[in-house]
Amino acid sequence: MTIDWTKIRADFPLLARQVHGKPLIYLDSANTAQKPAAVIAAVDAFYRQHNANVSRAVHQLGSEATEAYEGARRTLAAFLHVRADELVLCSGTTFALNLVAYSWALPRLQPSDVILVTRMEHHANIVPWQLVAQRTGATLRVAELRPDGSLDLEALWAAMTPDVKLLAVAHVSNVLGTVNPVAAICREAARRGIVSVVDGSQAVPHMSVDIAAIGCDFYAATGHKLCGPTGTGLLWAKREHLQAMPPFLGGGEMIKEVRFDGTVFNDPPHKFEAGTPNIAGFVGLGAAVDYLSAIGMDAIQQREAELLAHATEALAQIDGLRIHGTAPDKAAVISFSIDGIHSHDLATLLDLEGVAVRSGQHCAHPLLQWLGVGTTCRASLAFYNTHDEIDAFVAALHKVKRLLA
Template sequence: MSMDAAAIDWASVRADFPLLTRQVHGKPLIYFDSANTGQKPACVISATDDFYRHHNANVSRAVHALGSEATEAYEGARSKLARFFNVRSDELILCSGTTFAINLVAYSWALPRLQPGDRILVTRMEHHANIVPWQLIAQRTGATLKVAELLPDGALDLPALYAAMTPDVKVLALAHTSNVLGTVNPVAHLCKEARKRGIITLIDGSQAAPHMPVDITALDCDFYAITGHKMCGPTGTGALWARREHIDAMPPFLGGGEMIKEVRFDGTVFNEGPHKFEAGTPNIAGFVGLGAAVDYLSQLGMAHIEAREQALLAYLTEALHGIDGLHIFGRAPRKAAVVSFAIDGTHSHDLATLLDLEGVAVRSGQHCAHPLLQWLGVGTTCRASLAFYNTHEEIDAFIVALHKVRKLLG
C-alpha cells in the first residue's frame, strides 16, 4: 500500500463496514459517534462468526482439537496486540476494556501500597473510569486525589502539572487523548518527568489507540490501558500493558480458574505473568475479532488513519464556523478528530434528537466527564467524533442538518 494516505481508496475502505450502509428514519446514516464505539469491518464480524461456527471451545482446559484451536486463536490475538503496540506478549493482560484495566491497577497495585498522606494525581480532562477507581482507593487507604488543571484551549497546563508532581504523589493517571476535548497529551514527555520523580504512570489509551500510532515502549509509562471496541473490535475486549516488574509484584485481582497453578485448601499457587489476572472464561470470540481488527488497522497503517482523520477534523472544524451561536470546546494545538460543541439557546439532547431524525448520530450529555463539563461551564454538549471511514460528504450533510435543526429550535 502507498505510504501516502491520500492515495488510499477511502471509499473502498468505507465499504468494508456493513452498518454504514443502513438508513435511520429514512435517511442515510451519518455515524459521528466513534469516540463512543467504533464500527466493525466485515472481516471482524466474519472472524467472530467463524470462531463460533468452527472452533468454539474453552481455552487452556482441553487437549482436544477444538480446545487447542481456541487457545491458539486467543493467544494469537494477544501476540497481535503486542506487536501492534510494540510490547512483549507476556506483559499484556487481556481484559474487558480500559475500565477493568484501570480498576485492576487501582486494586492490585495501588491498594496494597498507598498510605495516608500519599497523593494520586489526575487531570481535569479524565473520563470517570480514570477518576472513580482512584477515589475508591483513596477512601480505603487514606490517600487523596490531586487535580492538574487545563489551559483555556483545553491543553494541559504543563508548568502547573510539573509543579504538582510533588514527593507525596505516587501515581499519575492520565488520558492519552481526551474523549471530550480531543486534546492529545504529550505522554512520553510527561512519563519521563514522572519517572524522574519516582511517580508511577497509568495512561488511559482508549481514545488514542484507535486513531494514531501508539508505541507503548517508547512512551516509557508503567501501565497503558486500551479498549477493543473503539479499535473496530468487539465489545467486552481490551488490554492492560504493565511493566513486568509490576506484573510480578501485583497480587491477583480476581480469583478462579485459569489464574492458578495449584489449589489446595491450605493455600493456592498462582499462575505466571498475565494469566494471573485472567480468571475465568474470557471473551474468546471477542478477542479473535479484536485480533482481526488489529490486522485490519495494521494493513491500513495507523499513520494513514491519523492523517485521514486529521483532514476530516480540519474540514469539519472550518465548516462549523458557519453555524451561528455554535461554540467548540477544545482547541488544543494537537487534538484528535473529536469536536464537542454547543449552540446558544439549545439543549444538547434536543439538538442530538433532531439530528438523529436527519440520520446523524452524535453523542449528547456529559460524556462521563462531569468535572470537565463543570470546568467548561456547561451542563451538556454535543460531540461529533470522526473515524477514517467517515467522508467529507457526510460532513457537508451534517452541516446542512445542523442549519435545519438550528432553525427548528429557533
C-alpha cells in the same frame, strides 16, 4: 500508495443502512467504532469452526481456541510494540484501570500519599482512584488545563510533589480531543519516582501508539473503540509490576495449584485472567488490528486530521456554535454547544436527519463543570467517514437550528 477511502468505507456493513429513512451518518466513533466485515467474519468463523474453551482441553478444538486467543494477544502486543507476556487481556479500559487501582495501588498507598489526575479524565480514570483514596486515606489531586483545553504542563510539574505516588492521565481526551504529550509526562513522572497510568482508549484507535517509547508504567485500552467487539480490552504493565501485584479476581485459569491450605498462582499475565475469557471477542479484536494495520495507522491519522479540519472550518461558520477544546494537537473529536439549544434536543433532531452524535456529559462531569456547560454534543470522526457526510451533518445542523430557534 493512494488509499481508496470509498472502498474502505464499504468494508463496514452497518454504514450502508438508513435511519428514519435517511442515510446514516455515524459520528459517534469515540463512543464505539463500527466493525468491518473482516471482524464480523472472524467472530462468526470462531463460533462455527473452533468454539471451545482455552487452556483447558487437549482435544483439537481446545488447541485451536487457545491458539486463536493467544494469537490475538501476540497481535495486540506487536501492534503496541510490547511483549505479549506483559499484556493482560480484559473486558476494557474500565476493568484495566480498576485492576491497577485494586491490585497495585490499594496494597501500597498510605494516608500521606497523593494520587494525581488531570481535569480532562474520563470517569473510569477518576472513580477507581477516589475509591482507593477513600480506603487508604490517600489524597486525590487535580492538574488543571489551559483555556484551549490543553494540559498546563508547568502546573502539572508543580503538582508532582514528593508525596505523589501515582499519576493517571489520558493519552487523548474523549471530550476535547486534546492529545497529551504522554511520553514527556511519563518521563518526568519516572524522574520523580511517580508511577504513571495512561488511559489510551481514545488514542489507540486513531494513531500509531508505541507503549515502550511512551515509557509509562501502565497503559490501558479498549477493543470496541478499535473496531473490535465489545467486552474486550487490555492492560499493559511493566513486568516487575505484574509479578509483584496480587490477583484481582480468583478462579480458574489464573492458578497453577489449589489446595485448601494455599494456592499457587499462575504467571503473569494469566494470573489476572480468571475464568473463561471473551475468546471470540479477542479473535475479532485481533482481526480488527490486522485490518487497521493493513491500512496503516499513520494513514488513518492523516485521514482523520483532514476530516477534522474540514468539520472544524464548517462548524465555525454556524452562528452561536462554540467548539469546546481547541488545543493545537487534537484528535478527531469535536464537542460543541449552540447558544440557547439543549444538546439533547439537538442530538434528537439530528438523529431524525440520520446523523448520530452523542449528547450529554460524556462520562466527564468535572471537565464539563470546568467548561461551564451542563452538556455538550460530540461529533467524533473516524477514517470511514467522508467529506460529504461532514457537509450533510453541517446542513442538518443548520436545519435543526432553524427549527429550534
